[in-house]
Amino acid sequence: MNMMRAGMPAATANDVPNEPGEELTRIGEMAKLFGVTLRTLRFYEDKGLLKPIRDGATRLYTHRDKARLKLILLGRKVGFSLRDVKQIMDLYDPAGSNMRQLKVTLDKSEKQLARLDRQRALLDEAIVDLQQLVSVVRGKLADGSVQNAAAN
């Protein structure tokens, strides 16, 4: 049952002008492919990060959208805000060498890298502190389980 729904991406009867060889992907497929929710994809679009074409109201994601989404997800992974990602993407120019984009990317990346390093330092500190706390608490628990209401 229900066998003509998955796997066959947009081979149905639509008359959207489409370049040959372009595989259009619908939102459900996209979500599965990239492990995000539909909400997320619509949200990214709302934020101007994605601009899928439409078949009526239905979103159809092109190869480019997939590339963009990959970048978005990479950006998020390394801790960029969506705003940063957008700013970088907006600088993309199909013509030209994109020097500006590259420079901005490099700048943001280096700053973010510095932030991440600081974060890691803090994180390591936190871990040490917590481990210490754990051992202290374990000690107290060991005491208390035998002896009750000792020092105040």
Place this chain on the structure above:
Amino acid sequence: MNMMRAGMPAATANDVPNEPGEELTRIGEMAKLFGVTLRTLRFYEDKGLLKPIRDGATRLYTHRDKARLKLILLGRKVGFSLRDVKQIMDLYDPAGSNMRQLKVTLDKSEKQLARLDRQRALLDEAIVDLQQLVSVVRGKLADGSVQNAAAN
């Protein structure tokens, strides 16, 4: 100028019943001592984490409040939410061995430690990815500065 304001904690004429030897600290002092803002102290109070005594409307922090604040800040440092910190503090019983509190603390700490470990793994991954990105971008920049509009 302005010499009777700092350093001498609450030796002014107030008739608040006070245990001998207790040093009362006002909010400004507290903020400086712990490196937090007044807003933060009031916020913590609002959340039930601190309960300074009052001289009229003025907050006076006791030794205990300082101890509690230390705990709060430690908790925050290791990534506990204020809610967690409160939950733990609320379990404190001046009498008794506080077994319950200790158990909860231990439990939360271990879970948090696990979270931090995961975070560190992700963070390290992110750092590697970013470093890679940086080098790639540097490469492209080096190209582009000589050769313009190459591959699309």
Place this chain on the structure above:
DNA sequence: CTATACGCTTACGTAAACGTAAGTGGCGTG
């Protein structure tokens, strides 16, 4: 008396990234 400094309260604003509810529509199937 007046200018500061310090403190108080109430309450809306902020940031990020979606979650979730509510109501609607198109398409293919039994």
Place this chain on the structure above:
DNA sequence: CACGCCACTTACGTTTACGTAAGCGTATAG
């Protein structure tokens, strides 16, 4: 035709930890 599934839109809700503004009282220095 009713059903289920997929998709759409609008829009308010969530979370955390405060920031910040507005307006007002109190105490001290000059």
